[in-house]
Amino acid sequence: MRTSIVRSVQSAIARSSSSSSRTYVCARAYSSDSVPERKVAVLGAAGGIGQPLALLMKLNPLVSKLSLYDIAGTPGVAADVSHINTRSEVCGYAGEEHLGKALEGADVVIIPAGVPRKPGMTRDDLFNINAGIVKSLCTAIAKYCPHALVNMISNPVNSTVPIAAEVFKKAGTYDEKRLFGVTTLDVVRAKTFYAGKANVNVAEVNVPVIGGHAGITILPLFSQATPKANLSDEVIKALTKRTQDGGTEVVEAKAGKGSATLSMAYAGAIFADACLKGLNGVPDVVECSYVQSNVTELPFFASKVRLGKNGVEEVLGLGPLSDYEKETLESLKPELLSSIEKGIKFANQS
Numbered sequence: 001m002r003t004s005i006v007r008s009v010q011s012a013i014a015r016s017s018s019s020s021s022r023t024y025v026c027a028r029a030y031s032s033d034s035v036p037e038r039k040v041a042v043l044g045a046a047g048g049i050g051q052p053l054a055l056l057m058k059l060n061p062l063v064s065k066l067s068l069y070d071i072a073g074t075p076g077v078a079a080d081v082s083h084i085n086t087r088s089e090v091c092g093y094a095g096e097e098h099l100g101k102a103l104e105g106a107d108v109v110i111i112p113a114g115v116p117r118k119p120g121m122t123r124d125d126l127f128n129i130n131a132g133i134v135k136s137l138c139t140a141i142a143k144y145c146p147h148a149l150v151n152m153i154s155n156p157v158n159s160t161v162p163i164a165a166e167v168f169k170k171a172g173t174y175d176e177k178r179l180f181g182v183t184t185l186d187v188v189r190a191k192t193f194y195a196g197k198a199n200v201n202v203a204e205v206n207v208p209v210i211g212g213h214a215g216i217t218i219l220p221l222f223s224q225a226t227p228k229a230n231l232s233d234e235v236i237k238a239l240t241k242r243t244q245d246g247g248t249e250v251v252e253a254k255a256g257k258g259s260a261t262l263s264m265a266y267a268g269a270i271f272a273d274a275c276l277k278g279l280n281g282v283p284d285v286v287e288c289s290y291v292q293s294n295v296t297e298l299p300f301f302a303s304k305v306r307l308g309k310n311g312v313e314e315v316l317g318l319g320p321l322s323d324y325e326k327e328t329l330e331s332l333k334p335e336l337l338s339s340i341e342k343g344i345k346f347a348n349q350s
């Protein structure tokens with residue numbers, strides 16, 4: 001992903017002298033026969049995450065059609081990114097009446113639609129607004145692109161993924177292999193924080209993050225981190241806490257102006273790229289994601305997942321855990337279960 005973005009930017013700069021201005025909502029750049037056609041839709045594309053995510057997906061050579069949907073503001077975002085001379089055709093759709101067109105034929109749908117936290121709030125405090133948004137967007141997905149891979153970013157992810165599953169079940173379109181809670185930002189953070197303490201090259205670091213995506217439900221497995229480093233128990237605990245509180249760190253620093261957007265767009269682009277690679281048959285594509293799972297007794301759980309032509313090819317096990325990780329895993333289960341149940345209840349009562 002990183003290499004392909006750099007290549008896209010380099011080739012875009014090399015070709016920049018021939019750009020022309022366009023004012024229409026859909027703009028075609030150029031086609032490529034070497035990789036399959038793939039449509040990616042971003043719902044909430046005019047928002048803090050949506051805009052940089054639109055940029056990063058426009059730089060992805062695996063995307064042939066980029067569909068940007070929001071309740072308002074998307075024609076401008078679409079016109080803007082459409083001038084970037086990369087492969088994809090870009091279309092901007094504003095307003096619910098255009099949602100069907102935005103979704104039709106999508107292979108991957110990324111959902112960063114919904115309100116972000118302010119200081120003092122938990123992700124669960126977003127439930128009342130975002131649950132309804134996710135429910136209506138998933139109802140449309142079931143109708144217009146029931147086979148798409150859905151990348152859920154909207155919080156609280158621990159509940160919005162079960163909501164999406166229930167909506168798809170009711171519509172008769174649920175396929176557990178195609179629904180993903182995006183927890184990549186937790187992995188991105190764990191890698192960055194670990195590299196800083198272990199004094200290793202961050203580009204080489206791998207750290208699985210399991211559980212869910214809120215506070216104590218986020219469990220980075222530093223005992224499995226590579227390259228190996230001899231970190232003390234205190235340092236591991238501090239790294240775990242910082243990863244769990246990474247979102248809050250950004251919310252507080254932004255002081256009322258929202259939550260992580262740029263790092264989330266990066267993480268979302270990494271995960272969508274992995275989904276596209278899996279769909280295209282690239283072997284051994286593995287990312288952590290919050291999916292339907294039987295790795296623990298909880299019905300949804302984040303762990304390493306192998307991606308393939310149908311979405312989830314295999315939910316991988318947790319591997320050996322340290323005593324600290326075993327204890328932390330047990331203590332996160334009640335909160336995660338209650339968030340899952342809250343989502344399921346919401347989807348079935350309203």
Ligand SMILES: NC(=O)c1ccc[n+]([C@@H]2O[C@H](COP(=O)([O-])OP(=O)(O)OC[C@H]3O[C@@H](n4cnc5c(N)ncnc54)[C@H](O)[C@@H]3O)[C@@H](O)[C@H]2O)c1
Pocket residue numbers: 043044045046047048049050069070071072112113114115116117126130133137152153154155156157182183184185186213258259260261264
């Ligand atoms: N999974 C993660 O790791 C992670 C990380 C960061 C943020 N988030 C979550 O992502 C969500 C979006 O964050 P943001 O900073 O981009 O917020 P934002 O307010 O900047 O943008 C949200 C966008 O969603 C749009 N929207 C609202 N209702 C919609 C609907 N029904 N259909 C389509 N679009 C709609 C808004 O118009 C807005 O443009 C929040 O819930 C936030 O908590 C998740």
Ligand SMILES: O=C(O)C[C@H](O)C(=O)O
Pocket residue numbers: 116117123155185213246247248250251259260
């Ligand atoms: O913390 C938040 O509210 C946003 C997001 O879930 C994050 O982890 O940054």
